Amino acid sequence: MSVIRELQLKDYVTLLGTMFGTATIILSIMGVIDGNQTTIALAALIWVGAMTCDLLDGVVARKLKQTNEIGRELDSLSDAVSFVVAPGVLILCASLNGDFPALIPNQFVVIGVFVLIFFGITRLAWYNVANVGEGYTGLTTPMTAGFLVIFYLVHYFFDQLGGTALSAYYTALNPVSYFLSNTLTIMLFLIIMGIFNIAPFLRYGINVQKRRGIWKYLIIILGILMVFTIVAARGFLGTGFGIIVGYTLNTFFVFCIVAYIIYGFYHYLELRRHSEPESQ
Secondary structure, three states: OHHHHHOOHHHHHHHHHHHHHHHHHHHHHHHHHHOOHHHHHHHHHHHHHHHHHHHHHHHHHHHHOOOOHHHHHHHHHHHHHHHHHHHHHHHHHHHHOOOOOOOOOHHHHHHHHHHHHHHHHHHHHHHHHOOOOOOEEOOOHHHHHHHHHHHHHHHHHHHHOOOOHHHHHHHOOOOOOOOOOOHHHHHHHHHHHHHHOOOOOOEEOHHHHHOHHHHHHHHHHHHHHHHHHHHHHHHHHOHHHHHHHHHHHHHHHHHHHHHHHHHHHHHHHHHHHHHHHHHO
16 A cells, blocks of 8 residues: 555645545436436535635645645646536536526537536646646636536526515526526537637736635635525525525626636737737
8 A cells, every 4th residue: 555655645635625526526416316406506515625625735735845746646637527527517417407498408518518528638638748837828627617616506596586576686687597597508608618728818927826826715715605604594594695695606706707717818918919029
């Protein structure tokens, strides 16, 4: 068992994150088998644990000054499970479960999942061998996964408002209404987010790279707030309060990630504009 002796504390944190990602996949599949939307939503919330571990393994490594070759491989493989396969399976299972209006047959969403996994794995392999330098190109797999999981949670919480007076009020403001939350646009979102993983037109400088952990902290805080407010709502304030808070928080983060993507494109245009005089 010499391999076990090679593992350091940071590696166990990474492996714990892999378990959270695996639990997300298993619960998503169970949700389809049982026809239970709540089980799939629970899978999405458990995914926050994978994001937490992805952040903490780096913190542990820096604080304890731990480095090893196996750790780099574990980190990449864990990312493949938690941030590429897990969100794809989550969205696919939600579609197969009938959670989204079927503008096209639910099974067609698997096309988007294949594209997402293809480009997500390609990005992870490219990141392992490329000389990244300052900043990075394309959307990171945790950010892609965060968008997809939070997008689903926005739809889930909005769906829970159905049949109430609040539903009519929020319909006009809901950014993930039937126009966006149907099987056709879900498939397109998966394809687009997959392409964004290696998109040369999304560029982020060294300052963004240094602050990338802030986004992970925000997603973790989001998950904790959702769990707290939902539990508190059920126990003290009525279920509707927890649903509204969960919907509002997730909607806010969808806009934040969209703004992050727009910034990457803007930074790409700025770099291109500054490089043009030099090439003439």
